[in-house]
Amino acid sequence: MNKMNKIALSIAIVGVFVAGCATVNSSVSDESLSLRKANVQNENTIKLHKVTYAEAAPGNAKTIERSYDNAPPLIPHSVDGLVPITKNNNSCLGCHMPEVAPSVHATAIPKSHFMNFRPTELIAKNVKLIKKGKIVARPNGGANDVFATPTHGKLYAGRYNCTQCHVVQSNAKPLVGNTFTPDYMNKKQMNQSNLINTFDQGVNTVK
Numbered sequence: 001m002n003k004m005n006k007i008a009l010s011i012a013i014v015g016v017f018v019a020g021c022a023t024v025n026s027s028v029s030d031e032s033l034s035l036r037k038a039n040v041q042n043e044n045t046i047k048l049h050k051v052t053y054a055e056a057a058p059g060n061a062k063t064i065e066r067s068y069d070n071a072p073p074l075i076p077h078s079v080d081g082l083v084p085i086t087k088n089n090n091s092c093l094g095c096h097m098p099e100v101a102p103s104v105h106a107t108a109i110p111k112s113h114f115m116n117f118r119p120t121e122l123i124a125k126n127v128k129l130i131k132k133g134k135i136v137a138r139p140n141g142g143a144n145d146v147f148a149t150p151t152h153g154k155l156y157a158g159r160y161n162c163t164q165c166h167v168v169q170s171n172a173k174p175l176v177g178n179t180f181t182p183d184y185m186n187k188k189q190m191n192q193s194n195l196i197n198t199f200d201q202g203v204n205t206v207k
Contacts (some may be wrong), residue, residue, distance in 0.1 A: 035175040051172040054078055058095060059104055063191055064169065068182045070195040072165040073107055079168050087160045097155075110193040113159045115148040 030039045038046050054061065054077055061076035082091045093109075095101065101108035184190060 049172065051170040053168050053170045058082075059106070063107065065190050066182070067180075069185055070193050070198070071182075073191075075163075075166050075168040077168075079163070083163060085160065085162055087157065090160055090162065092162045093155065107191075109155065111196040112193070113155055114151050114153060115196070116151055116156050116158070117148045118158065 030041055031037050034040050036046065054075065056062075056077045058077045064074040064076050066073055085092065095104050095106040096109050098108040100106070186194070
């Protein structure tokens with residue numbers, strides 16, 4: 001095949017491809033692109049389904065099983081009057097701090113929230129590593145190590161926004177079905193956290 005024939009063949013292939021794309025695009029409706037089966041170009045006619053959120057008062061709600069090992073627990077109770085949360089006003093701490101939670105039957109904030117995993121200075125002699133649940137000195141840590149420094153009982157500032165991970169539940173029906181079933185490594189993890197002990201799972205900390 002000479003050079004001109006190769007060019008002609010290439011042009012023909014491109015033409016078929018473009019024509020095919022045009023045919024496909026012309027047969028796709030806006031409604032088929034949307035999970036709501038609605039026009040994605042105009043939302044003025046869309047009517048949202050009315051949903052209600054958890055109404056039980058804190059302390060009167062049933063704990064929701066976690067979605068997987070160490071998943072952030074869902075909020076089973078109403079958050080009326082508790083949000084928005086700011087770094088200077090966090091009503092969640094009134095019940096969920098470890099020293100208070102047992103007496104009010106609340107889920108205690110886990111140990112991982114009282115650690116700083118983003119220390120600003122990794123001075124060799126002060127670097128700490130979470131390993132098998134214990135904080136041990138790691139003077140010559142490698143790139144794969146998990147560094148942390150304790151906050152000595154004070155909630156780490158980066159964790160103040162509780163609703164960034166913990167969310168209140170509504171009765172909305174999912175647009176896409178989900179048949180996922182968690183397979184817990186330990187059945188106790190259905191309602192508690194051991195993340196502080198498993199942060200380095202799968203990480204080689206032996207040099």
